Amino acid sequence: MADNGLWSNTDAQSEIIDAPLNCNIWLEGIAGSGKSSVGVARVLHLLGRGVPAESILIFVPQRALAQPYITALRRHTAHRGGQVSVQTIGSLSLQMVETFWFLIAGRAGFKHPNDLPNFLSLELVQYFMTRAIEPLVDERDYFNSVRIDRPRLYSQIVDNMNKAALVGFPISEIGTRLKSALASGVEEAHIFDDAQTCAIAFRKYCLERNMLDFSLQLEIFREHVWAEPSARRYLRGRYRHVIVDGVEEDNPASHGLLRDLLESCDSALIIYDRDAGFRRFLGADPDSARRLRDRCDLKKTFDETFVMGAEVKTLGAELAAQLDLSVPLKCDADPRPALITEAHRYHPEMVDWVARQVDMLVRERDVSPNDIVILAPFLSDALRFGLTDGLSQRGIPIRSHRPSRALRDEPAARTLLTLARLAHPHWRMAPTDFDIVFALMTAIKDLDLVRAKLLTEMLHRNGQLLPFAEVRSTAMQERVTFDLGERYDRLAAWINRYIDDNRVDAIDIFFRRLFGGLLARAGFGFHDDVDAGNTAQNLVDSARGFRWSLDFMSRYDEKIDLGLDYVKMVDRGVIANFYLRDWIADVEEGVLIAPAYTFLLNNRPVDYQFWLNIGSEGWSRRLYQPLTHPYVLSRGWSPGAVWTEDDEQHLSRETLGRLLLALTRRCRKAIYLGYSELSESGYEQRGLLLETIQSMLRRHARVEQHV
């Protein structure tokens, strides 16, 4: 063992950390074997040897995987100098395209090469996709046999385009690939033709307006920026030392860039997690990643876990073996003590059992809440609420991570949107009484549901809020109270004055004016409320991004009513669907409640895991996505091959096997299985995970009987 001042390293780790500064290293192994610790220590070693921080690039498939590096660098108190760069393919390509835009825009086919580029966020891609192709879809009756809502349908077209860019084939091949592999009839062939036409129409729309969605940004980076000598010189000159972590979760576009950087850099460390590649739906390609191995001088493997106990280790290997995944196992511990379960008939009983078990671990066994995760394939509102409520009642801190929760569903955002409708009667989108009750209750501090309902019934008339003085009954006024009535009056007056002044602020400015001018003041609901401030800021950011993009586009197209269109798109679920900032700020402490893959991609081992809804098909099945396919649109897919039901079955088993291996490799002590005969929706559940666990347990029981 060697000591670097932060932790002790094994000899194998030290050999890599202390390797010469002109050496490319390939490090592969299982999760929990100390690979990322080596990556972190290597960065600190480089800095200690006098390598300029600016010349070090940490490259990861998503920023969560860079967190150990960022934390270590922030705590590295001895460092004086520049800053290490942390990049993903998305961030790096955006910076490079933006910087070298005026050198490449013309030859890349943009219609206005002397104008600035407009990089679209995911929600703006959805919005412009809707604008660009909806007329086409309506006019030609596209996708008429597909029974999913339009936003989800368009997101699959976007997904196809992203995969084409990440894998490296032209978007014009999307339809052909999908048709030859998946279309079993004329109807399906039409759907894929429609998806192809829409992708091309959207690409044309973007090129004509200097707009770049992720797929175009990546394509421009790969085809034009990387081919530009000054850009290539800059990137190769800047990054002399490259550390890549989670390369198996990255895509062929990233691997291509890394292959080129490996030719020119002084040193590299590439970390590959065996049996992973979970982000396949985002183009992750472990086989493509593995080809980088040949470009390395030193190749090392770590297969000893620093995380799992013997029972958990055997459990992972046996579950994987049940699913036909072969994993070498050097010990023969009985895995059953690592599995704790109790069968329930109904779902709420299972949720309650989970809360009680977590409580027992924290209180009786002194387990830190940070060392417990509760995982499910999907995290519905009901499940999240049940768990949050059960744990909160027991005083256990939680942190919940559900990245796709809609911003528009947050109380502060709903309130701002409702008040925006009231303040813009010309939109002809008056809110419902229900929305007004909710908005009043959120906006006015201490106003309860009953009084909010009374105020709404008495004073809301055709989209207008009347003054409190219009309540004629003294008894009713006293019931509401004059204090709350006065605050209601200030809110109503603020909105009515805005209408009377005939003011039409940009919608984000309206939100900010209302926030600072009223709702965040003493006596109102957002005052001194960190959550409300964050949500309001998220909504402002979303609305401002929308305005900037449409302002930008107005030089090429007709002007539209920004505020009205924004609110309409929010209603349709196209806009304000994601939290970006809160993901970044997710540093709280507590029991983590998250979808299983979210936990994996955060890559932090824990003592105890709870796997909920183990009867659910969601543990192994892909979502229904009729317009896209992660395998058919991957680099490894053979043109002309057909995707069969056998392939689907095989994929389910393999996916689940890898998932279970990955989860157990991030678990030190035991796994609690949450099972109820009936699902949340009241159906019986017999998914592949349940079947796999039962088979394993039956096998052990049989062996015992024979003994």
Added chain:
Amino acid sequence: MSLSADFAFTQGSLQDYADCSRRFELRFIKRMRYPALEVQEPLQFEKRTRQGARFHKLVQQHLLGVPAEALTASLVDDEELARWWANYLARGLIDLPVQRHSEITLQTHLAGRRLLAKYDLLALEPGGAAVIVDWKTGARLPAHATLRGRMQTIVYRYVLAGAGAHLYAGEAIPPERIRMDYVYVAQGGERLSFEYSAAQMREDEALLSGMIAAIDRAEVFPLTDDVRRCRYCSYRSLCDRGEAGRLEDFDLDEYEDEDEQEAFALDFDQIAEIEF
């Protein structure tokens, strides 16, 4: 609630503390985001700050090798920006050492904390001058004495002296070789320069470490008594300190939107749940 263990101080956060310790607490300890308006004319304000950001980007592109003509061609719809750009091309880089690093961040340590400075441009010549250039796009030229007392002037020179050795052939940069130039491109490229010295560095170190120690010790963060400082503060309504000020009275060059976070583009983290 206290400052997180790995918090990094910057000139912006220290200036916030110097202006109003309550603002520092809200922004950096409570991390309260607060989208109230800074000025009465938000759209004009936004236009000016975006123009400033665009100018900085243009300079960075130029210094990374994009030809000036290509950049000039992109400015036909913004006369003001084109004027700033012309002033930069004419006077911005005159008499600067040839080794140039644009948009570079350096860090040093003081009183057990990291101290960061993000430079628009560092121009150095090992053994010779080390010039910090900061582009200013505001409409007014401040008094020399005012600028000398700004945390930016104090922090930038101090950090370069402590953390710039790797850019200076591995040798610590002698404070006497350091100069900070504020270049006012809206004022014809007028330059306000501040030399440095070992004595000034000692003085700055005492001031900065004193501030950092005071922040680390503090249990209460009182609101400033000077209500003029609240006019352009977005927390104004939280503190019940009146209405937003007019843009015409605001010095835009004092407005810094700093963030230590690396800029990450969207990499689809948000859809992890729905599409595996």
